[in-house]
Amino acid sequence: AQSVAQPEDQVNVAEGNPLTVKCTYSVSGNPYLFWYVQYPNRGLQFLLKYITGDNLVKGSYGFEAEFNKSQTSFHLKKPSALVSDSALYFCAVRENYGGSQGNLIFGKGTKLSVKP
Amino acid sequence: DSGVTQTPKHLITATGQRVTLRCSPRSGDLSVYWYQQSLDQGLQFLIQYYNGEERAKGNILERFSAQQFPDLHSELNLSSLELGDSALYFCASSGGDSIHYEQYFGPGTRLTVT
Numbered sequence: 160a161q162s163v164a165q166p167e168d169q170v171n172v173a174e175g176n177p178l179t180v181k182c183t184y185s186v187s188g189n190p191y192l193f194w195y196v197q198y199p200n201r202g203l204q205f206l207l208k209y210i211t212g213d214n215l216v217k218g219s220y221g222f223e224a225e226f227n228k229s230q231t232s233f234h235l236k237k238p239s240a241l242v243s244d245s246a247l248y249f250c251a252v253r254e255n256y257g258g259s260q261g262n263l264i265f266g267k268g269t270k271l272s273v274k275p
Numbered sequence: 276d277s278g279v280t281q282t283p284k285h286l287i288t289a290t291g292q293r294v295t296l297r298c299s300p301r302s303g304d305l306s307v308y309w310y311q312q313s314l315d316q317g318l319q320f321l322i323q324y325y326n327g328e329e330r331a332k333g334n335i336l337e338r339f340s341a342q343q344f345p346d347l348h349s350e351l352n353l354s355s356l357e358l359g360d361s362a363l364y365f366c367a368s369s370g371g372d373s374i375h376y377e378q379y380f381g382p383g384t385r386l387t388v389t
Contacts, residue, residue: 193377202277202365202380210375249318254331262308262331263367263378265318 161186163233163250165266172240172273180235180269182250191253192233193263194224198246206248209233220244240273247271278302279381281366287387293354296384300347300368306330307349308369308378309341313362324349356388 163184172178184190191210195203207218214226224235233250247268254261278301288294300307309321311334320333324343335341338356343349353360363385367378 195380202279202382203367204277205377205379208377262320262323262333263310264320267317 161252161254161264163192163252163264163266165248165250165269167269168267169270169272172271174242174273174275175239178237178240178244178271178273180248180250180271182233182235182266184231184233184250184252186252190226190231190233192224192226193251193253194218194222194233194235195249195251195265196246197249197268203249206235240271242273242275245271245273277379277381279366279368279379281364281381281384283384284382285385285387287389288356289389290356290358292356292388293352294356294386296351296353296364296366296386298349298351298366298368298381300349300366301370301379304368304370304379305347306369306376306378307343307347308367309335309349309351310365310367310380311362312365312383316362318365321351353386358388361386361388 193208194206197203207216209216209226217223249268250266251263280299282297305326308323312318321335322341323331341351363383365383367380369376369378
């Protein structure tokens with residue numbers, strides 16, 4: 160069965176510092192990986208995805224993620240954190256029904272707190 | 276704004292009751308997914324529809340059912356409600372039938388069962 164793990168419940172970063180939110184995955188076959196962000200009382204917003212190609216994926220709001228096949232990781236990064244980045248971040252892997260799209264399997268989420 | 280709409284935003288009801296949650300996908304999207312978010316279970320996939328047909332089922336209870344109508348909107352029906360059904364229910368939609376399409380989420384319906 161496919162799964163993702165987010166080992167940190169919370170990440171605390173000072174504004175202006177780089178941030179990393181960790182994600183590891185377990186899949187059979189090719190991984191299709193996503194990051195979503197959830198602000199309080201809001202739905203999930205898509206940040207970025209890895210399907211194939213370059214291991215460094217750039218997404219919305221200055222975020223990027225690095226796909227590492229040997230370490231089965233897909234960590235989310237940002238060079239300089241903003242207070243407004245404070246939110247709940249979810250890593251997800253997509254079920255692959257033989258090429259057609261499937262549902263997302265989410266990690267437990269990591270709460271990012273950026274202090275001024 | 277993702278383009279996915281959900282109604283109602285909040286729902287408070289009693290145990291044993293039945294409720295219907297509604298979702299309108301983004302214009303042109305054929306796939307609709309339902310997810311449940313709770314404190315103890317996290318975000319869990321419930322069910323997927325594609326162009327009116329059920330495509331996949333996840334951890335959906337037998338008391339829950341869904342359908343997708345010809346105009347592509349979807350409804351999630353929850354019956355014989357229990358306290359543990361209190362959660363945030365999200366609908367998501369995506370275009371096409373390729374793994375390359377990301378899912379866009381609605382704002383959710385917060386269900387409180389008292």
